[in-house]
Amino acid sequence: MTETPLLSVRDLKVEFPTRRATLTAIDGVSFDLKKGEVLGVVGESGAGKSITGSAIIGLLEPPGRIAGGEIRLKGERIDNLSQAAMRKVRGKRIGMIFQDPLTSLNPLFTIGEQITETIMTHLPVSEAEARKRAIGLLEEVGIPAAGDRLDAYPHQFSGGMRQRVVIALALCAEPELVIADEPTTALDVSVQAQIIGLLKRICNDHGASVMLITHDMGVIAETCDRVAVMYSGRVAEIGPVRDVVKSPHHPYTVGLMGAIPTLIGEHDRLTQIPGSMPRLDAIPKGCPFNPRCAHVFDRCRAERPDPIDVGASRVACWLVEEGRNGHANEVEQA
């Protein structure tokens, strides 16, 4: 791997200072994203997926702040840029798609106004040219009669159509990276697959890498090249989708896979992971997963595991490191 990754996150730490204590929402997250790659980020609610996305684009909600580590885009650090410099990165180099298309668009402006406004902010084009591009983009994301729909307001579109508009908006200044934060969660199941397919195709066409944040393992398996499993503000396991889905190493990943219903096989009950993710002010010592882990042993409660290479993946688990991996995979059958 000599090529500089498009996005490189190293030991990212995000803190939320509160009156009582400083909560660490992200603690030592590292991953790379190559050009053209689709990286999935999964985890339960509160695992820090969205915060990682917000930190990369520099839009952490105050009082949240990046407390350590670095984020590089094509080798340049972007985590310590000024507000003005970061603004030029947002939209222009990193596009962002949010969860709820119904509320992502300003209700008082036509979608044409919103798209041309964004294009003209980032690219030196005339308004007529921006309008032309906007129509082109809307056609690309599959909005029929794009020319006429340009002067329509968001409320005149359905949820799926609005998410298409949002995708067009995220891509309108040709960013190199698109961060999609649960882009289909708020949509009908029937529309979800369409939108994910569209997102993947259009990013591929425009040569943009994608960081797809979701809690839907099925979407990850179908769409992504690599996947990062997050737990309690840390990356538990990261690797090629095939490896992570077919032969997960971390007991948490194993649990996640066991919680997906399959049509094949004899399982009539889904396995579930007992307990819930720790609150930010009560993250246990050692491995944060240890209270819920079926294979916990003394070291897990004392020391925090660092990610180590296992094949093409990286896994943060003492089981793996101590070669007790065999047990982890058996959970599925248990």
Next chain:
Amino acid sequence: MLAFSIRRLFQALLVMIVVALIAFTLFRFVGDPVNQMVGVETTPEQREALRERLGLNDPVIIQFARFILNAAQFNFGTSYQFKQPVAEMIGKRLPATLELSIVSAILAVLVGIPMGVYTGLNRDGVLSKFLLSASLIGISLPTFFIGILLIFIFSVNLQWLPSFGRGEVVQIGWWSTGLLTWSGIKALILPAITLGLFQMTLIMRLVRAEMLEVIRTDYIKFARARGLPNRAVNYRHALKNTLVPVITITGLQLGTIIAFAIITETVFQWPGMGLLFLQSVQNVDIPIMAAYLMLIAFLFVLINFVVDLLYFYVDPRLRAERAIK
């Protein structure tokens, strides 16, 4: 849109008729108008003749119809006290009140909205906290006190501005304006501030609250994520979304400003309708009170109508919903 306007017009008409009924009942039940008009030495025959002449012996419904017909033609009868047509008296006083009210409202909006936006965006700034505390004073101090305070500082001590009256006025047709003379403008400053201060602080607090709300929405986050400049995010995307409630309150407040100019007009001896109304209350001059009531109701209805139309202009969602129905 047209159907909506027509429906609103009917509603407005209904409101006016109800107000007219109230105004009319004033005539019927608040004392005997004849007693107000004649001296003690008038004979019962003369009183009866006057009753007949004023139409007070006709059935109530006919009197009410006559009242409405007359009111529709701006004919509110003759003042008991001044023996002049009420419409003419109010017409003379109306420009003074309207000028004062509109200048106050403009002042409140032009100062209140930027202050609201500023305090909404810089929540924890020192200036924001100062403005917020200062606005509490504006909200809690009674108008007459602010007026007297301003007179004390700027008229009595500093002697910069006049403490009463309208200054020189210029007559344009039936409208007398104080805005074209220097002394007129100087005379307007203190009353306008006094009258507008409460609305200004109210608008500021409202805009601030709305801003805080809007800033948290997804579309503002998304606008920032698209790299739009702060100016565009704050003043284009956020401010426009705060406007619907602000228009409502500002509209209603304009009505209130006009109606409650009474106190300010009294403090500054401003020759407007409010002062006239106060005198008429003291004299039980019912035609003036009734006419004033009708006029204020009319202004409220008119302002509300304009506010409703403004919604359509600001919020495209309303336009569409109506179109579908």
